[in-house]
Amino acid sequence: MSAHKTIYQYGYRRSSDQDRAGPAHHSVVIIGAGPVGLSLAVDLAQRGIPVLLLDDADRIGEGSRAICFAKKTLEIFDRLGCAAPMLDKGVRWSVGRVFQGEDELYSFDLLPETGHKMPAFINLQQYYVEGFLVERVADLPLIDLRWRNRVSAVSRHPDHVRLTIDTPDGPYPLTVDWLIACDGARSPTRAMLGLDFAGEVFEDQFLIADVKMVADYPVERRFWFEPPFHSGQSALLHKQPDNIWRIDLQLGRDADAEAEKRPETVMPRIARMLGHGDFTLEWVSIYKFQCRRLERFQHDRVIFAGDSAHQVSPFGARGANSGVQDAGNLAWKLALVVKGEASASLIETYDTERSEAADENILNSTRATDFLAPHSPAEKTLRNAALSLARHTGFAKRMVNSGRLSMPTAYVGSPLSSPDDAVWEGGIPPGAPISDAPVVAGGQPCHLSEALGQDFTLLHDAGALVLSEEDGLKPLALGRDIHDAEGMLHNRFALNKGGGYLIRPDGHVAARFTSIDQAKVSAALRRARGG
Amino acid sequence: MPEALLMTENRLDDPDAAFRLLVEAHRALPEQESQMLNAKLVLLLANHIGDIAVLREALEIARR
Numbered sequence: 001m002s003a004h005k006t007i008y009q010y011g012y013r014r015s016s017d018q019d020r021a022g023p024a025h026h027s028v029v030i031i032g033a034g035p036v037g038l039s040l041a042v043d044l045a046q047r048g049i050p051v052l053l054l055d056d057a058d059r060i061g062e063g064s065r066a067i068c069f070a071k072k073t074l075e076i077f078d079r080l081g082c083a084a085p086m087l088d089k090g091v092r093w094s095v096g097r098v099f100q101g102e103d104e105l106y107s108f109d110l111l112p113e114t115g116h117k118m119p120a121f122i123n124l125q126q127y128y129v130e131g132f133l134v135e136r137v138a139d140l141p142l143i144d145l146r147w148r149n150r151v152s153a154v155s156r157h158p159d160h161v162r163l164t165i166d167t168p169d170g171p172y173p174l175t176v177d178w179l180i181a182c183d184g185a186r187s188p189t190r191a192m193l194g195l196d197f198a199g200e201v202f203e204d205q206f207l208i209a210d211v212k213m214v215a216d217y218p219v220e221r222r223f224w225f226e227p228p229f230h231s232g233q234s235a236l237l238h239k240q241p242d243n244i245w246r247i248d249l250q251l252g253r254d255a256d257a258e259a260e261k262r263p264e265t266v267m268p269r270i271a272r273m274l275g276h277g278d279f280t281l282e283w284v285s286i287y288k289f290q291c292r293r294l295e296r297f298q299h300d301r302v303i304f305a306g307d308s309a310h311q312v313s314p315f316g317a318r319g320a321n322s323g324v325q326d327a328g329n330l331a332w333k334l335a336l337v338v339k340g341e342a343s344a345s346l347i348e349t350y351d352t353e354r355s356e357a358a359d360e361n362i363l364n365s366t367r368a369t370d371f372l373a374p375h376s377p378a379e380k381t382l383r384n385a386a387l388s389l390a391r392h393t394g395f396a397k398r399m400v401n402s403g404r405l406s407m408p409t410a411y412v413g414s415p416l417s418s419p420d421d422a423v424w425e426g427g428i429p430p431g432a433p434i435s436d437a438p439v440v441a442g443g444q445p446c447h448l449s450e451a452l453g454q455d456f457t458l459l460h461d462a463g464a465l466v467l468s469e470e471d472g473l474k475p476l477a478l479g480r481d482i483h484d485a486e487g488m489l490h491n492r493f494a495l496n497k498g499g500g501y502l503i504r505p506d507g508h509v510a511a512r513f514t515s516i517d518q519a520k521v522s523a524a525l526r527r528a529r530g531g
Numbered sequence: 532m533p534e535a536l537l538m539t540e541n542r543l544d545d546p547d548a549a550f551r552l553l554v555e556a557h558r559a560l561p562e563q564e565s566q567m568l569n570a571k572l573v574l575l576l577a578n579h580i581g582d583i584a585v586l587r588e589a590l591e592i593a594r595r
Contacts, residue, residue, distance in 0.1 A: 378566070381563075381566050381567055381570045382570045382573075382574070384567065384570075385567055385570035385571040385573075385574055386574055388567070388571065389571055389574060389575065393575070393578075395574075395578040396574060396578075399574070
């Protein structure tokens with residue numbers, strides 16, 4: 001067993017900032033080259049913003065890591081130019097099955113509809129995701145990625161941040177306009193600023209392991225309540241590339257974490273689950289899950305994104321997915337502010353909108369964890385009643401909760417959204433993420449997600465008034481620039497003659513119009529950029 | 532307090548028979564099975580009601 005195998009090795013290089021008499025100044029500094037920090041850096045660089053990205057390590061290794069990447073996250077990676085190798089390497093899946101004992105209780109399909117460029121989910125080890133993102137970073141000269149640069153001191157000021165960074169050559173100082181802490185659940189930045197990370201710790205312990213074996217199990221998420229091989233507890237089995245399988249086993253409250261980690265305990269436990277011992281253990285750990293968040297994600301010029309801002313249990317794949325979606329929400333806003341095209345108050349809407357997402361994720365994650373590990377005998381009776389009824393009744397299948405898998409959050413009541421100008425039948429309301437659809441552009445079949453602009457997009461009916469050009473707004477005329485070859489776009493957007501959607505750079509709806517005119521679009525665009 | 536949604540006046544033709552039906556279901560059942568039966572009934576009836584506001588109101592009265 002290799003506790004922390006190195007997958008990719010990178011090198012420390014001295015920077016000229018270390019040879020200066022006084023502190024160098026950077027506009028944007030990101031701490032942490034994980035999925036969140038790397039995504040944010042690429043997104044900002046694609047928008048023309050120079051980024052300094054610091055990481056305290058010089059390698060990407062194994063560990064307790066994400067494996068499930070959701071459609072919305074993959075759409076962001078696609079926009080960042082690195083989804084293709086992830087899709088090639090990843091395992092696509094959309095079906096989950098839930099068992100009790102030997103019997104299947106129900107199954108679900110996370111993407112029953114067609115016409116999306118991205119699958120519902122792929123499973124891919126986090127180190128591959130990070131590796132592909134680091135490759136993308138190498139294409140972008142605006143990103144300065146410094147390995148073995150550990151931030152050892154942070155001081156907050158109303159309009160800047162001061163940092164001390166430790167390196168193999170000793171410390172150096174920096175001043176920064178905007179500091180984004182993507183440094184994980186144990187965020188040293190959060191600790192150095194003395195910020196409270198409040199929430200719930202669940203008492204049950206879980207064993208999480210990745211095993212390598214050749215098996216022809218279906219590519220589905222399989223979850224057991226009270227499986228025959230693991231008395232009275234729950235179990236999860238999920239495929240990753242390279243014949244690696246993720247296993248989660250509930251151990252209960254009283255398990256001895258140290259003893260459970262020993263190979264002589266772990267190996268027979270997993271062999272009972274798999275029905276054979278023909279596997280090798282890649283990695284194993286014992287966890288207690290936590291659901292907690294910072295009360296605010298922005299503290300003057302310090303912004304928290306990903307696990308440093310909010311932490312959830314893993315059932316639902318809401319950790320890395322919500323973190324990358326934090327980055328997708330923040331990048332365009334920060335780019336506008338740094339370029340002086342929006343007021344700094346636009347960043348406050350990152351806090352509002354991603355707080356809504358964090359609360360939704362914590363709610364779902366808490367419900368799932370409570371269903372897996374009831375707090376009292378009475379709670380357990382209710383849980384088991386739902387499991388028992390699920391064998392015969394449709395409603396109880398819907399109550400069985402082995403994790404509700406990550407979906408993008410609709411920003412209900414976002415200050416950036418404009419209210420509808422009329423009553424809509426169907427379509428996608430302001431604040432919600434758009435749905436992808438197959439279209440034809442320039443005679444070629446493609447997807448709506450590929451036809452969107454880098455900044456805002458005005459998707460409108462070609463019969464609508466021709467608008468004068470606006471900076472940062474790409475007009476996309478349905479029936480002229482793109483064609484709804486299969487009618488799916490019409491079904492999903494309910495877009496009628498003369499109507500249109502103003503779509504944000506992160507793929508959420510800013511406003512929609514039953515009849516479009518220049519004044520309405522300009523007002524909605526102004527509002528979506530923070531007024 | 533919003534207008535009551537939960538009907539608390541009698542709606543059964545024969546309340547004694549309904550009560551008796553529930554009692555007999557539990558007669559001679561071990562404690563744990565009895566609790567499981569109640570839990571299943573609560574879930575079935577909650578779904579039949581199909582309105583979380585009514586359920587909330589019922590819980591409030593049951594807690595008194």
